[in-house]
Amino acid sequence: MTDSVFKNDIFKGKVAFVTGGGSGICYGITKMLGEHGCRTVILGRRKANIEKAAAELTKSTGQKCLGIPADVRQLETLEAAVKQTVAEFGRIDFVVAGAAGNFLAPIDGLSSNAFRTVLEIDTIGTYNTFKATIPELLKTKGAFQAISATLHYKGHPLQAHVSAAKAGVDALVRVIAVEYGPRGIRANCIAPGPIAGTEGMDRLMPKEYLDAHLKQIPLQRYGRIDEIASASTYLFSPAATYVTGTTLVVDGADYHMSGSHRAEMDPATYQRKDGKGVSKL
Numbered sequence: 253m254t255d256s257v258f259k260n261d262i263f264k265g266k267v268a269f270v271t272g273g274g275s276g277i278c279y280g281i282t283k284m285l286g287e288h289g290c291r292t293v294i295l296g297r298r299k300a301n302i303e304k305a306a307a308e309l310t311k312s313t314g315q316k317c318l319g320i321p322a323d324v325r326q327l328e329t330l331e332a333a334v335k336q337t338v339a340e341f342g343r344i345d346f347v348v349a350g351a352a353g354n355f356l357a358p359i360d361g362l363s364s365n366a367f368r369t370v371l372e373i374d375t376i377g378t379y380n381t382f383k384a385t386i387p388e389l390l391k392t393k394g395a396f397q398a399i400s401a402t403l404h405y406k407g408h409p410l411q412a413h414v415s416a417a418k419a420g421v422d423a424l425v426r427v428i429a430v431e432y433g434p435r436g437i438r439a440n441c442i443a444p445g446p447i448a449g450t451e452g453m454d455r456l457m458p459k460e461y462l463d464a465h466l467k468q469i470p471l472q473r474y475g476r477i478d479e480i481a482s483a484s485t486y487l488f489s490p491a492a493t494y495v496t497g498t499t500l501v502v503d504g505a506d507y508h509m510s511g512s513h514r515a516e517m518d519p520a521t522y523q524r525k526d527g528k529g530v531s532k533l
Contacts, residue, residue: 256287258485268488269334271381272322272350273297274305275285276450277399280477281348281484286313288485290346293337295322316341324351324377330384337388344388346488347422349381354452356410360418367413374417379424382439386432393436395488398425400441400499402507418443422499426486429497438496440487445503448474454527471504 253425268285273294282292286309294309296302297322318340322329338343353373357366360497379397389396400422405417421441428439446465466472483502486492501507 255491256284257370257482258288258489259291260287262489263346266290266345267337267343267349268292268297268346268378269344269381270350271322271330271377272399273348274298274302276316276452276501277444277477277480278348278350279309279448280481281350282309282317282486283313284481285346285470285479285488286315289315291315291341292317293320293333293341294350295319295320295324295333297323314456320514324380325351325372327380327384328338330380332383332396334388344385345394347381347385347396348399348484349378349397351377352399352414352463354411354414356384357413358410359412363412367416370413370418371417374414374426374520375420378421382424389432389437390435392462396425396428396437396439397484397487398439398441400425400443400456402443402445402501402503405507415451425499431522433496435439438487438493440492441499442480442483442487442498443501443503444480445469445501445506446474447477447480449477468509469504469506470509472505475502477503484509 263285268290270278270292273282274296282294285294292315294302294306294317299441299480300322300393303318306317309317309421320333320336322333324330347510351373353370382396388394398421401414401418403411404419408415409412422525425439425483432439443530446469480502483500487495487500
């Protein structure tokens with residue numbers, strides 16, 4: 253385990269249920285929770301991938317990680333996964349709704365089906381994840397987290413679908429916090445900024461914009477997956493027992509500067525001014 257500001261056994265006896273935990277940010281969150289004594293369950297649509305990731309996490313953390321194939325768009329698959337989790341570990345204390353979908357597209361090139369699919373994965377998937385785990389979180393007075401974004405804080409071209417989806421996630425989590433606070437459940441969002449080594453950065457950030465974008469970030473660097481994992485660990489920890497209904501932005505103050513990296517784009521079309529087109533964005 254890498255050096256940590258948290259006690260090694262801070263989550264001893266706890267169990268976490270993580271959608272999207274097979275890769276990227278949610279894999280990092282699961283890893284850090286496991287390193288601090290938490291047994292974990294990760295969920296994803298591809299059986300082979302999720303089981304492989306679970307085996308890696310079990311080996312690296314020393315805590316058992318169970319990989320279960322499930323589709324967050326289908327509530328019944330999540331309910332089945334909850335039953336399997338309780339049969340294996342006896343409880344669920346922490347839930348992370350992290351499954352997400354994204355791609356670059358202008359509105360006039362975005363089909364209604366594509367728009368709907370992103371909302372189904374991000375917004376409805378977050379709802380389904382909480383809906384399926386409510387009974388167990390009520391038993392343990394547990395905590396819920398959703399992975400959001402900062403794209404919807406300002407108008408962001410080519411991201412209408414995910415902006416709408418994440419705005420819905422934020423609103424949903426605030427309602428969960430208010431409705432279920434009296435019953436002992438806390439609910440928060442984490443909004444990552446540009447995080448190095450993630451699929452989102454690799455697919456969505458054009459290489460020709462990396463240097464310019466980096467210079468606009470006040471901290472002058474991209475974030476790391478372990479920094480998002482640390483934020484998640486904090487929100488689940490006893491240090492955050494009075495923190496609920498909020499969004500923790502972890503982005504190096506990037507969203508305060510958003511828009512400056514679009515200087516080379518034509519605002520009438522959001523295509524490159526050099527004529528290379530939207531496909532290069």
